[in-house]
Amino acid sequence: xxxxxxxxxxxxxxxxxxxxxxxxxxxxxxxxxxxxxxxxxxxxxxxxxxxxxxxxxxxxxxxxxxxxxxxxxxxxxxxxxxxxxxxxxxxxxxxxxxxxxxxxxxxxxxxxxxxxxxxxxxxxxxxxxxxxxxxxxxxxxxxxxxxxxxxxxxxxxxxxxxxxxxxxxxxxxxxxxxxxxxxxxxxxxxxxxxxxxxxxxxxxxxxxxxxxxxxxxxxxxxxxxxxxxxxxxxxxxxxxxxxxxxxxxxxxxxxxxxxxxxxxxxxxxxxxxxxxxxxxxxxxxxxxxxxxxxxxxxxxxxxxxxxxxxxxxxxxxxxxxxx
Numbered sequence: 027x028x029x030x031x032x033x034x035x036x037x038x039x040x041x042x043x044x045x046x047x048x049x050x051x052x053x054x055x056x057x058x059x060x061x062x063x064x065x066x067x068x069x070x071x072x073x074x075x076x077x078x079x080x081x082x083x084x085x086x087x088x089x090x091x092x093x094x095x096x097x098x099x100x101x102x103x104x105x106x107x108x109x110x111x112x113x114x115x116x117x118x119x120x121x122x123x124x125x126x127x128x129x130x131x132x133x134x135x136x137x138x139x140x141x142x143x144x145x146x147x148x149x150x151x152x153x154x155x156x157x158x159x160x161x162x163x164x165x166x167x168x169x170x171x172x173x174x175x176x177x178x179x180x181x182x183x184x185x186x187x188x189x190x191x192x193x194x195x196x197x198x199x200x201x202x203x204x205x206x207x208x209x210x211x212x213x214x215x216x217x218x219x220x221x222x223x224x225x226x227x228x229x230x231x232x233x234x235x236x237x238x239x240x241x242x243x244x245x246x247x248x249x250x251x252x253x254x255x256x257x258x259x260x261x262x263x264x265x266x267x268x269x270x271x272x273x274x275x276x277x278x279x280x281x282x283x284x285x286x287x288x289x290x291x292x293x294x295x296x297x298x299x300x301x302x303x304x305x306x307x308x309x310x311x312x313x314x315x316x317x318x319x320x321x322x323x324x325x326x327x328x329x330x331x332x333x334x335x336x337x338x339x340x341x342x343x344x345x346x347x348x349x
Contacts, residue, residue, distance in 0.1 A: 035078040038082075080131075169242050170241055173246070184204060218238045268289065295315050
């Protein structure tokens with residue numbers, strides 16, 4: 027009979043931890059499950075995976091298997107060592123939902139662990155068959171576009187998603203699903219919402235996967251978002267900058283009055299505390315960046331006014347450029 031290298035079948039090292047073995051099995055089981063796989067020899071691959079996992083997940087079976095040594099390679103002609111005691115008395119107990127049978131174990135397995143598996147009671151065989159092909163569904167991921175206002179205020183939103191679904195024959199096809207989701211106030215781009223059991227349905231009674239929706243905040247006409255801080259460019263007139271003023275400015279939480287101090291300059295940033303996206307322990311801030319707008323002189327009187335300003339307030343704003 028051929029030797030089976032269970033570590034190679036699962037793609038793990040001989041020192042792999044139980045968690046590493048479990049993750050490797052689940053990944054490959056999804057790939058080769060006969061209900062959904064399009065791989066060649068999927069059923070045989072799946073049977074080999076289950077046999078390998080049945081041995082390596084059980085500390086006692088793994089210890090017995092490791093006694094054979096590491097010099098063997100898959101496919102080599104194998105005979106149990108003389109006086110081999112192996113792991114007798116295996117009766118099929120301990121199978122979990124994730125270890126699904128699509129047929130008997132190999133001769134190699136039986137030579138190492140005995141034939142007790144074929145001496146199961148009829149009730150146990152029926153129970154094993156009932157759990158056949160049970161596999162949890164895959165987690166699904168999607169991106170949802172939301173406005174900056176939705177990110178700020180939160181609330182409910184109806185979304186339409188194209189998601190895979192399995193038909194009665196285990197074939198995947200795309201369907202449109204309509205979901206009503208709740209967006210928490212203060213959510214940021216990239217942050218995910220988890221919808222439990224809204225992913226791909228399981229097979230054979232397995233539980234559905236989860237659906238993860240990543241938020242993608244769309245650009246805003248007047249606000250710019252940086253982390254949780256919001257930036258607004260505010261145009262002001264030269265006299266508002268020079269003389270000071272009180273100006274009403276928009277925020278996502280409503281309009282507020284902002285004091286412009288006399289002598290303000292273009293590019294100056296004024297902070298509105300905790301007017302950014304909500305968050306814990308504190309919300310972000312809103313920064314108002316001043317932009318001085320010079321009205322065009324379209325009449326003789328306006329030109330004369332600018333000329334008078336130039337005479338009364340001579341200044342060279344570029345003097346520091348030529349040091």
